[in-house]
Amino acid sequence: MKYNWNWGIFFEISPDGVHTYLGSLMFGMVWTLATALSAWIIALAVGSVIGVLRTAPNPWLARFANGYVELFRNIPLLVQMFLWYFVLPEVVPSSIGTWLKQLPNASFYTTVFCLGLYTAARVAEQLRAGILSLRSGQRMAGLAMGLTLPQTYRYVLLPMAYRIILPPLTSEFLNIIKNSAVALTIGLMELTAAARSMQEFSFQVFEAFTGATIIYIVINIIVVNGMRILEKRLSVPGYISLGKPAAAH
Amino acid sequence: MIEIDNVSKWYLDFQVLKGCSTNVAKGEVVIVCGPSGSGKSTLIKCVNGLEPFQKGNITVDGISVGDVKTNLPKLRARVGMVFQHFELFPHMSVLQNLTIGQIKVLGRDEEESRVRAFKLLDRVGLHEFADKFPGNLSGGQQQRVAIARALAMDPIAMLFDEPTSALDPEMINEVLDVMVALAKDGMTMMVVTHEMGFARSVANRVIFMDRGEIVEDAKKDDFFGKPRSERAQLFLSKILHH
Ligand SMILES: Nc1ncnc2c1ncn2[C@@H]1O[C@H](COP(=O)(O)OP(=O)(O)OP(=O)(O)O)[C@@H](O)[C@H]1O
Ligand SMILES: [Mg+2]
Numbered sequence: 001m002k003y004n005w006n007w008g009i010f011f012e013i014s015p016d017g018v019h020t021y022l023g024s025l026m027f028g029m030v031w032t033l034a035t036a037l038s039a040w041i042i043a044l045a046v047g048s049v050i051g052v053l054r055t056a057p058n059p060w061l062a063r064f065a066n067g068y069v070e071l072f073r074n075i076p077l078l079v080q081m082f083l084w085y086f087v088l089p090e091v092v093p094s095s096i097g098t099w100l101k102q103l104p105n106a107s108f109y110t111t112v113f114c115l116g117l118y119t120a121a122r123v124a125e126q127l128r129a130g131i132l133s134l135r136s137g138q139r140m141a142g143l144a145m146g147l148t149l150p151q152t153y154r155y156v157l158l159p160m161a162y163r164i165i166l167p168p169l170t171s172e173f174l175n176i177i178k179n180s181a182v183a184l185t186i187g188l189m190e191l192t193a194a195a196r197s198m199q200e201f202s203f204q205v206f207e208a209f210t211g212a213t214i215i216y217i218v219i220n221i222i223v224v225n226g227m228r229i230l231e232k233r234l235s236v237p238g239y240i241s242l243g244k245p246a247a248a249h
Numbered sequence: 250m251i252e253i254d255n256v257s258k259w260y261l262d263f264q265v266l267k268g269c270s271t272n273v274a275k276g277e278v279v280i281v282c283g284p285s286g287s288g289k290s291t292l293i294k295c296v297n298g299l300e301p302f303q304k305g306n307i308t309v310d311g312i313s314v315g316d317v318k319t320n321l322p323k324l325r326a327r328v329g330m331v332f333q334h335f336e337l338f339p340h341m342s343v344l345q346n347l348t349i350g351q352i353k354v355l356g357r358d359e360e361e362s363r364v365r366a367f368k369l370l371d372r373v374g375l376h377e378f379a380d381k382f383p384g385n386l387s388g389g390q391q392q393r394v395a396i397a398r399a400l401a402m403d404p405i406a407m408l409f410d411e412p413t414s415a416l417d418p419e420m421i422n423e424v425l426d427v428m429v430a431l432a433k434d435g436m437t438m439m440v441v442t443h444e445m446g447f448a449r450s451v452a453n454r455v456i457f458m459d460r461g462e463i464v465e466d467a468k469k470d471d472f473f474g475k476p477r478s479e480r481a482q483l484f485l486s487k488i489l490h491h
Binding site: 135137138140141142143144145146147148151155156159160163236237238239 | 297325336340384
């Protein structure tokens with residue numbers, strides 16, 4: 001096989017006639033980041049609520065939350081994407097279905113929603129583990145001083161639980177960036193889709209995917225370092241491993 | 250102040266408390282002792298509703314703990330509790346540990362709660378530790394902060410669950426000293442402990458529990474004197490020979 005390397009391709013004008021190929025990859029990156037960040041907000045918000053409910057005393061709420069996690073974790077992400085994008089508009093009343101199909105940027109909203117709810121299940125699982133890793137006396141101490149249960153979560157349990165799960169949350173955030181590539185199957189022009197389209201028009205497959213890979217890696221490095229700084233800033237003086245206070249004598 | 254009337258509690262079909270009755274009058278110090286697993290922690294946690302119970306009745310200052318209509322957070326705010334493992338909030342400074350309840354539960358403002366906090370830190374000898382974090386304190390210091398945290402709520406009674414048993418021996422006395430001073434100040438106290446020296450010096454009564462039952466509930470002098478149940482004798486001879 002004879003392959004013509006051409007790294008200059010990035011600076012050639014892409015088929016849209018306006019931007020360079022590099023420019024279209026950058027657009028792809030922006031869509032990827034927009035998708036990942038928006039989905040992350042949903043994942044954190046929904047995941048926190050579900051995670052808290054799983055550790056709450058009300059058995060019905062806990063059961064509901066457990067069901068949520070089982071459902072969203074056990075269906076492959078790609079299947080969920082298709083369900084939201086292709087199946088949902090057909091099963092809801094037709095007026096809503098039509099509205100959904102005609103929504104501008106429908107593939108973006110679908111991806112954000114789908115990825116957010118999927119990752120929420122994983123965040124919930126982490127948060128539950130984080131809360132359960134705290135000694136039960138912490139909850140009791142909060143309640144014993146007269147805090148209500150929600151206040152005890154807000155001021156006592158969650159601040160420590162989030163600190164403890166910061167490393168796995170970082171992985172989940174990196175996952176959400178990677179998983180956003182699934183959106184190309186429903187036509188979102190995110191980074192992977194942009195690389196694929198560049199390869200289709202220019203036939204420079206290696207350059208296109210090398211470009212995309214480098215962008216993914218750079219994003220990764222930024223995220224990992226950002227989280228490391230956050231971890232350091234939130235670190236608790238004298239508090240060492242999980243759930244155990246440091247023994248200082 | 251605290252009235253415990255025929256309280257029984259089950260974990261599924263395991264009965265932890267069997268018809269326990271006793272009371273703690275205002276200003277009284279009552280010691281609860283007994284072998285491991287006898288239900289001491291469970292009983293004391295029933296008093297402020299941290300553990301639910303299925304039978305009987307507990308009232309604190311006339312308010313029924315088991316009544317569904319009782320505002321439990323409000324009741325708990327008036328009863329201080331000190332735990333075996335301190336349970337300070339590790340992400341808050343010592344000062345914040347003392348002010349959070351005052352601000353969020355009692356509705357005091359920042360300044361007022363700081364003043365109260367520093368007064369109590371003075372009292373337990375830890376004024377200069379206000380900006381430290383619990384993880385940087387010794388066990389004895391942490392427990393003194395925990396006592397100050399409970400006192401910051403101006404409780405009408407204090408519950409202690411083995412406050413010195415997680416401490417290294419050389420730190421036990423600094424905590425007991427604070428508790429003795431508190432008792433002499435007239436605080437109503439219910440204390441689960443095996444520190445019989447402490448019991449001898451400040452207790453009014455001693456309760457001995459075994460297998461979920463209150464086997465003995467006696468004035469201090471009677472308890473440490475001659476007549477008492479065989480089980481209590483056996484228990485006492487064991488812990489006093491340590
Ligand atoms: N959540 C629970 N579920 C089932 N059994 C429990 C639970 N909590 C405590 N128990 C049991 O109840 C009994 C009394 O426990 P409790 O902690 O009140 O004893 P204790 O007298 O405080 O003992 P220790 O001196 O070891 O602290 C024990 O047999 C214990 O195993
Ligand atoms: Mg106990």
